[in-house]
Amino acid sequence: MSDCINYKLFINGTWRSGGTGADLPVINPATEMEFGRVAVASASDLDDCLRSAQASLHFWANTPAEERGELLIRAARILKGKMDVAAAALSREQGKTLTEAKGEYARAVEMIEWNGAQAAKLSAPWPIDPERLLIPEAIGVVAAFTPWNYPAVLNARKLAASIVAGCPVILKAAEETPSAGVHMIEALQEAGIPPGVVSLVFGNPPMISEYLLGSSLVRALSFTGSTPVGRQLAKFAANNLQRCVLELGGHSPVVVFGDADLTKAISAISEYKFECAGQSCNAPSRILVEKSIYKEFLARLVQAAEKIRVGAPDDPNVDMGPMANSRRVEAMERLTKDAVDRGARVETGGKRIDRPGYYWSPTILSNVPPGSQVLREEPFGPILTVAPFSAIEEAIEEANATEYGLASYFFTESPEIQKRMIRSLSAGAISLNHLKGVSADAPNAGIKQSGYGYEGGVEGVRAFQILKLVNGAKAVPLA
Ligand code: NAD
Secondary structure (H helix, E strand, O other): OOOOEEEOEEEOOEEEOOOOOOEEEEEEOOOOEEEEEEEOOOHHHHHHHHHHHHHHHHHHHOOOHHHHHHHHHHHHHHHHHOHHHHHHHHHHHHOOOHHHHHHHHHHHHHHHHHHHHHHHHHHOOEEEEOOEEEEEEEOOEEEEEOOOOOHHHHHHHHHHHHHHHOOOEEEEOOOOOHHHHHHHHHHHHHHOOOOOOEEEEOOOHHHHHHHHHOOOOEEEEEEEOOHHHHHHHHHHHHHHOOEEEEEOOOOEEEEEOOOOOHHHHHHHHHHHHOHHHHOOOOOEEEEEEEHHHHHHHHHHHHHHHHHOOEOOOOOOOOOEOOOOOHHHHHHHHHHHHHHHHOOOEEEEOOOEOOOOOOOEOOEEEEOOOOOOHHHHOOOOOOEEEEEEEOOHHHHHHHHOOOOEEOEEEEEOOOHHHHHHHHHHOOOOEEEEOOOOOOOOOOOEOOEEOOEEOOEOHHHHHHOOEEEEEEEOHHHOOOO
16 A cells, blocks of 8 residues: 555654564544554563663653653643644544544643643642651553543543653553554654653554553553453453553433423533544433423434434534444444344434445434343443433432443433432532533543543542652651
8 A cells, every 4th residue: 555654663762663563454434444554562562661661760750740741731732733633643543523533632732731730739749747748759650551432632641640640651552543642652752751751552452451461560550441351451450459540431321301401401412422423431322301301302302413414524514423443333233223123213323324434323212121232231332312201219220220330411400409410320420411521630530330540630640649658757858
């Protein structure tokens, strides 16, 4: 292929091909055509990552926090300058629209800047009382694993928090969306990141994670992806007692009460649900609607879904692109068929779109019988189920009925109901009268099978620090 892009590994400050000599295809999900290759790391590449991380460990942890922060802020500016090119590459490999890709890069830049600005504050010791002090110190080498749905934001979040905490970080980014990691590392390189502080690898995910977590040099891991893989990594981490930040799946309910502002609720739901073709862990997936407004709500939601313009992600008139890979389309087909076989009604969509690419139509299912896979398995795609409820107790029970606990949403103007819902929903994040909630300055974490450990906010940096307790510190001023 003449215009094939070759994505390389970044180890000890230089770009190189993988030691295996092998590479993997990078596919455009809108055309199913290969347009690039990504290097596959060998065990010896990973040894080099570990060695260079070890060599930079002491130096980086002892670099003044202000300098680490300034470096991040410079990198954020550089990335901002390349945003159009980076967003076009992301859209091409992931399938999200160009507008969504630009929005994602804007958030990534904001995350890097926010972390950079916190560096001095988050490295400063603080007293418990006049005799005792807590000193935040870098935990050590971090292994970070990011998926293909929001690679720019997730790489930014994991890299920035590790760097600000003073930790060398080895990033294994998703092979299906390599450009996001490459652009981020190039920005850090141009900003002056010392060799060894960041490494970027691609290859065989289970081999890389097992190898890196098999080293006691790695002191923390941060993973975003599915619950089964998260569990597997937590088992590896147990052998070396590595600290885990696990951001896993979700199956978020939205409870819409009879007094809700329906226009606001419907536009918020359809906007977030169909962003990135529904492949977001926080996306709404189960809508529970009070019986008195159910019919009207369903009709208006179907209208909103039918207005979503699906097509090529680089077309400015398109709202939703293809799914990221063929696995997701197959999952949509399986979940829809299972629900329909059990008696569910397809209100709109429910099928592949007849064109090349991994396209699935915005889908709304009603009358979905209990036991249907789509009610319990994370759909991770543009499928919504809608069901009526009569009493708040019923809505709460159904909202909390999955093994996940990432995000929950509800719409009501009643302060009494708001208070009750906030207390009753089991999720790491709750939003009332709007959707979304992940920002640079707020901690984000799931509960139950959605994972543990915080990303984002002050807590996201603390995840990569230890707090050293110093007793009798009065006599030792530590400016
Ligand atoms: P998957 O579980 O195989 O992979 C998910 C991600 O984890 C990918 O980026 C993959 O490269 C990585 N991965 C897989 N095995 C790994 C390992 N042993 N070590 C390190 N990384 C590993 O599934 P998939 O088909 O790519 O995605 C499907 C499911 O993953 C979805 O249904 C969804 O539940 C979940 N997912 C969640 C998120 C999220 O934001 N929480 C993102 C992407 C995928």
